[in-house]
Amino acid sequence: MDERKGIAASAVEGTRGILEPFWVTLRQLFRKPITEEYPEFKRTLPERARGRIVLTRSPDGEERCVACQLCSAVCPVSCISMQSAVREDGRRYAEWFRINFGRCIFCGLCEEACPTLAIQLTNDFEMSADAPMQLVHEKDALTVDHGGRHPDYDFYRHAGVAVGREPGSHEDEDAPVNPKSNFP
Amino acid sequence: MTMWLAGFAVLLVKMALVLGVALLGAAYLVLVERKLLGRMQLRYGPNRVGPFGLLQPLADGVKMILKEDLVPQGADRFLFMMVPAVLPLTTLLAFAVVPFGTELTIMGQQVPMVITDLDVGVLFVLSLSSVGVYSLALGGWASNSKYSLLGAVRGVGQMISYELPLGLSLVPVIMLAGSMSLVDIVNAQADMPFIVYQPVAYLLFVLSALVEVKRTPFDLAEAENELQAGFHMEYSGMRFALFFLGEYLNMIFLGAFAALLFLGGWHGPVLPPFAWLLIKTAIMPILLIWIRASLPRLRPDQMMRLCWVWLAPLALLNILATGAVMLLKG
Numbered sequence: 001m002d003e004r005k006g007i008a009a010s011a012v013e014g015t016r017g018i019l020e021p022f023w024v025t026l027r028q029l030f031r032k033p034i035t036e037e038y039p040e041f042k043r044t045l046p047e048r049a050r051g052r053i054v055l056t057r058s059p060d061g062e063e064r065c066v067a068c069q070l071c072s073a074v075c076p077v078s079c080i081s082m083q084s085a086v087r088e089d090g091r092r093y094a095e096w097f098r099i100n101f102g103r104c105i106f107c108g109l110c111e112e113a114c115p116t117l118a119i120q121l122t123n124d125f126e127m128s129a130d131a132p133m134q135l136v137h138e139k140d141a142l143t144v145d146h147g148g149r150h151p152d153y154d155f156y157r158h159a160g161v162a163v164g165r166e167p168g169s170h171e172d173e174d175a176p177v178n179p180k181s182n183f184p
Numbered sequence: 185m186t187m188w189l190a191g192f193a194v195l196l197v198k199m200a201l202v203l204g205v206a207l208l209g210a211a212y213l214v215l216v217e218r219k220l221l222g223r224m225q226l227r228y229g230p231n232r233v234g235p236f237g238l239l240q241p242l243a244d245g246v247k248m249i250l251k252e253d254l255v256p257q258g259a260d261r262f263l264f265m266m267v268p269a270v271l272p273l274t275t276l277l278a279f280a281v282v283p284f285g286t287e288l289t290i291m292g293q294q295v296p297m298v299i300t301d302l303d304v305g306v307l308f309v310l311s312l313s314s315v316g317v318y319s320l321a322l323g324g325w326a327s328n329s330k331y332s333l334l335g336a337v338r339g340v341g342q343m344i345s346y347e348l349p350l351g352l353s354l355v356p357v358i359m360l361a362g363s364m365s366l367v368d369i370v371n372a373q374a375d376m377p378f379i380v381y382q383p384v385a386y387l388l389f390v391l392s393a394l395v396e397v398k399r400t401p402f403d404l405a406e407a408e409n410e411l412q413a414g415f416h417m418e419y420s421g422m423r424f425a426l427f428f429l430g431e432y433l434n435m436i437f438l439g440a441f442a443a444l445l446f447l448g449g450w451h452g453p454v455l456p457p458f459a460w461l462l463i464k465t466a467i468m469p470i471l472l473i474w475i476r477a478s479l480p481r482l483r484p485d486q487m488m489r490l491c492w493v494w495l496a497p498l499a500l501l502n503i504l505a506t507g508a509v510m511l512l513k514g
Contacts, residue, residue, distance in 0.1 A: 018479070021478035021479055022474065022475075022478045024478070025224045025474065025477045025478045026224075026474075028223070028224045028225065028226055029220075029223050029224055031226060032226075033222070033223065033226050033227045033228050034226045034227070035226070035227040035228050037228070037231075
């Protein structure tokens with residue numbers, strides 16, 4: 001009881017305090033629920049919603065992943081693992097690539113770390129499974145046949161070792177400099 | 185001999201009916217509570233199983249039976265296994281003295297709509313609610329867990345304390361009716377339900393009953409932030425469901441009890457007696473659900489103060505006042 005108020009005032013205040021919540025809850029009873037009933041109603045997710053992880057391909061249909069291990073290294077829960085291999089033309093690729101979605105926290109750090117924009121998070125979050133092992137996705141399951149959010153980007157046109165191309169053939173790249181002609 | 189057999193058969197049928205109605209009522213009360221709480225929180229509540237979620241109790245039952253039934257390593261196995269049955273058992277026994285209506289005439293024989301008309305019906309009910317405390321105390325003890333035991337101690341303290349105002353609030357009703365038999369008490373309310381004469385006693389009864397069923401704002405025995413789930417923390421599967429069932433049966437029974445003692449029982453115009461009792465019984469559980477949606481939990485000391493400083497003396501004063509009025513009116 002508040003010392004400054006009289007007993008009567010405190011009693012009135014206390015009674016109001018007990019009775020008012022009943023009016024509040026009763027009022028809600030006649031309002032329409034705001035529930036989104038999920039399987040029937042699926043709301044459009046924000047473009048950058050972080051769901052199932054995929055491995056995308058460059059516009060010419062090549063795998064973007066060069067197995068640089070950056071996503072695996074940055075992953076806070078260590079759910080990404082891979083084995084790198086080198087193609088005959090000298091380009092790197094992932095021999096196998098594995099994500100354990102049972103551990104994945106969908107933080108998106110792998111996507112940020114990826115220099116080739118290969119690994120991307122999608123809006124698909126419906127990926128529950130009956131057994132834990134079904135949550136371990138291999139490269140086959142992860143690889144998609146499109147470029148994800150960046151369909152037109154091709155890493156090897158902008159940077160990286162020019163496998164199968166002449167030096168200086170990248171976009172935005174100057175022609176190679178002849179050091180011998182470059183004396184002061 | 186034939187008469188005796190027929191009487192026995194009628195008794196069995198009555199018992200089966202009451203048992204079925206009470207258990208079905210408890211199962212659907214859970215659904216009603218979830219729906220009502222949901223709507224008060226602007227969501228739908230269960231609506232997946234069957235039309236409007238009406239088969240949810242069935243799904244819950246299947247789930248409870250299929251769940252693993254754990255017995256903790258250090259537990260007192262025998263007590264742990266037995267105790268969950270105590271609460272539903274005592275509550276179901278209490279239904280035996282509830283009169284559901286006037287006497288029926290079947291094949292020229294008068295069949296009272298009550299399993300047994302005990303002369304000390306009210307006392308029987310109160311003693312059963314005291315036995316129900318055992319389920320809580322032993323449940324916490326048998327689990328051999330500190331939190332369970334603490335929850336049990338708190339719960340037992342609360343329940344034993346509130347038996348006093350609960351019992352005392354019924355005394356004026358017994359004085360007015362001049363009998364402890366629930367049938368007589370209902371018959372005494374043929375003209376006017378006792379709530380008109382005894383609003384204070386009704387209020388005391390509802391408050392004490394609220395504590396007796398250990399529901400918000402008095403669910404201190406299972407305060408999840410300090411006791412996990414109190415006395416039934418270690419219970420799982422069907423054993424937990426039995427505690428749960430007991431609580432909901434208790435809600436229904438207290439509704440029926442309040443209806444019989446204060447609201448005139450099965451008396452009422454137009455509708456058949458049983459329907460009136462059902463409607464009056466429903467008031468209490470709905471009220472308890474509404475209270476649960478509205479009020480926060482009390483502190484233990486606040487709850488004990490309410491009992492010993494306010495409710496118990498008020499109940500005694502109420503008895504004195506009732507006695508004085510009865511004496512003056514002659």
